[in-house]
Amino acid sequence: xxxxxxxxxxxxxxxxxxxxxxxxxxxxxxxxxxxxxxxxxxxxxxxxxxxxxxxxxxxxxxxxxxxxxxxxxxxxxxxxxxxxxxxxxxxxxxxxxxxxxxxxxxxxxxxxxxxxxxxxxxxxxxxxxxxxxxxxxxxxxxxxxxxxxxxxxxxxxxxxxxxxxxxxxxxxxxxxxxxxxxxx
Amino acid sequence: xxxxxxxxxxxxxxxxxxxxxxxxxxxxxxxxxxxxxxxxxxxxxxxxxxxxxxxxxxxxxxxxxxxxxxxxxxxxxxxxxxxxxxxxxxxxxxxxxxxxxxxxxxxxxxxxxxx
Numbered sequence: 151x152x153x154x155x156x157x158x159x160x161x162x163x164x165x166x167x168x169x170x171x172x173x174x175x176x177x178x179x180x181x182x183x184x185x186x187x188x189x190x191x192x193x194x195x196x197x198x199x200x201x202x203x204x205x206x207x208x209x210x211x212x213x214x215x216x217x218x219x220x221x222x223x224x225x226x227x228x229x230x231x232x233x234x235x236x237x238x239x240x241x242x243x244x245x246x247x248x249x250x251x252x253x254x255x256x257x258x259x260x261x262x263x264x265x266x267x268x269x270x271x272x273x274x275x276x277x278x279x280x281x282x283x284x285x286x287x288x289x290x291x292x293x294x295x296x297x298x299x300x301x302x303x304x305x306x307x308x309x310x311x312x313x314x315x316x317x318x319x320x321x322x323x324x325x326x327x328x329x330x331x332x333x334x
Numbered sequence: 335x336x337x338x339x340x341x342x343x344x345x346x347x348x349x350x351x352x353x354x355x356x357x358x359x360x361x362x363x364x365x366x367x368x369x370x371x372x373x374x375x376x377x378x379x380x381x382x383x384x385x386x387x388x389x390x391x392x393x394x395x396x397x398x399x400x401x402x403x404x405x406x407x408x409x410x411x412x413x414x415x416x417x418x419x420x421x422x423x424x425x426x427x428x429x430x431x432x433x434x435x436x437x438x439x440x441x442x443x444x445x446x447x448x449x
Contacts, residue, residue, distance in 0.1 A: 152417070152420075152421055156421055156424070156425050159425055159429075160425070160428055160429070163428075163429050163432060164432060167432050167433065167436050168436070170389060170393075170436075171436050171439075173385065173389070174385055174386055174389065175443050179385075189376065189379075193372070193376055196372050197369065197372075200365060200368050200369060200372070201365070203365070203403065203407050204361060204362070204365045204407075206407070207356070207361050207406075207407045208358060208361060210409075211356065211358070211361075304409075307407075307408075308408055311403055311404075311407045311408045312408070314403060314407070315399075315400050315403045315404065318368075318396045318399045318400055318403070319393070319396045319400070321372075321375075322375045322379070322392035322393070322395070322396055323389070323392065323393070323396075325379075326375055326376065326378070326379035326392060327379075327385065327388060327389060327392065329379045329380065331380070331382060
C-alpha cells in the first residue's frame, strides 16, 4: 500500500504542479468562489474528511486492541463521512455544470483551463474517495466476519488517510486560490 | 523519525501489536491542529496577496498538514526508520525534480507576458 501511495502521490503532484503552472501563468484566472456556497461547502468538506481520518485512526487503534465492535463502529462513521463528502462534492459539481455552465473547455469568467483543471483534479480525488468508501465497506464486512485481520484494517486506513492528505492540497490550491475577492 | 520508539523497537511490520502507538488524546490533538491550520488557510485566502506569494504560503501550510497526517494518522512516526528512508527521500526527490522542471518556465513565461 505504501508503494501505491508513493506512486499516487506523484500522480497528484504532477496534476497539482501543472495546475499551479497554468494558475500563475494566467492573469485572467477565474475567481468564482464566493463564501456561500462554494467556500462554506468546501470548508465543510475539509472538516468532514479530517473527521473521517480521525475516526479511521481510532478504528485502526480499536482493531489493534482486538475490539471488533468499536472497529466496525468507527469504520461505519468513516464511510458515512466519506459518503457525505462525495454527496456535497456532487452538489458542487452540479452547481458549476448546470447553473454556472462551466465545462472542461469553457466558463463564463476567464481562462478556459479553469474547468479542465477543476474537474480533472477534483474528479480524480472524488473517484479515490468513492473507491475508498467501497474499500472500507469490504474491509468492515470481512473484519466483522473474521475474514480480515487488524493489518487489513490498518492498510485500508493508510489509503484513506492518503485521500485526506491529497485534499489538504486540493482545497487551498483549487478553492482558496480562486475565492471571489470583489465583495470583500 | 523515531526508530528508537520503545513500542516498535525490534518488532516485525506485520505484527499488529506493534501498531498501537498513539493515544486517542494524541489523535484528537493532531485533528484539532489540522482544523486550526485549515482555518488559517481560509483566513489567508481573503487577504489580497499576489498569487505567487499566496500559493507559496498555502502550499507551505498544506505541507505541514500533510506531515502531521503521514506522521501520526498514517503512523510513519512510529514505524522503523527503514520504512521512512525507503519512502520519503525518493518521493521528495521526484517532487523536487518536478518543481525544478516546471516552475522556472512558469515564472519566465509570466515575465515574458506583454504588459
